Amino acid sequence: MVDWIIFLPACFALNMACGPSNLLAMTHGAKCGVPFAQKAAIARLIVFVPMIAASALGLGLLLTASPFVFGIAKAIGAAYLIWLGIALWRSAKTLKSEEFLDKSVSMKIAFRTEALLAISNPKAILTFAAFFPQFVILDAYWQSYAMLGAAFLIMEAIAIFAYALGGSVASTFAADKIPVFQRISGAMMCVFGTLLLMAS
Incomplete structure (x- = not known):
């Protein structure tokens, strides 16, 4: 039997870690509300399913055992994080708070961003493998493995809701600070990308 007493709190700590994906959910929650952020993050959960399956089949272990393949995945993930961070920072320079909250973000773009961020982040591979x-x-x-994967996805959905709600609450009580929040988010994305690139 799976040792749920140890797995659940340890796994939930990983789900709740302030990484780039959760930061994106918070940004979407602040900009477009909790329902929008949750719908966009479905892409993340969809991407995680085959990643969990691949890990179960041993492909995740292959990636972690091959420095060259893992290095490529890490470089792609780091570059995307840095690019996303710069884009967030630059868009905040001319963005007014009322424009930030106008719900005009495309669901298609948000969905795609969530998916790309999930699949290009080696942290998920390491978690599953x-x-x-x-x-x-x-x-x-x-x-x-299926039970562990299902539990992970459920807790990931809870983490998405928590971060999206946090972003939404922050935007409600400090709407005039949204551009600052976006710059901080962009800077953190760049930091995550740099750390990912430098990590052994």
């Missing part, structure tokens, strides 16, 4: 196997039951390998 290095964290999950510690709790897998060998005698019920596929069943336990």
Whole structure:
């Protein structure tokens, strides 16, 4: 049986970590509201499903074992984070708070951004390839992996809601600070990208 007493709090801590994907959910929540952020983040959950399956099949372990392949994935993820951070920062320079809150962001673009950010971030691969196997039951390998994956996705959805709600509340009580918030988000994206690029 899966050791849920250890897995659930440890996994939820990973879900709630302030990474680029959660930061994006917070930005969408601040800009377009919680429902919009949750719908956009469905793309993240969809991307995670085959990544969990790939990890179960051993492809995640292959990526972590191959410095060259992992290096390519890491470089792509880092470059995308930095590009997204710069884009967020630049858009805040001429953006007024009332324009920020006008719900004009395209769902298609938000959906695509969530998906690209999820698939290009090696942190997710490491989570599925290095964290999950510690709790897998060998005698019920596929069943336990599926249960761990389902639990992860549920907690990820909760984390998305929490960050989106946090962004929405912040925009409600400090709408005039939204451009500042966007600059901070952009800067943090660049920091995450740089750290990812430098990490061994």
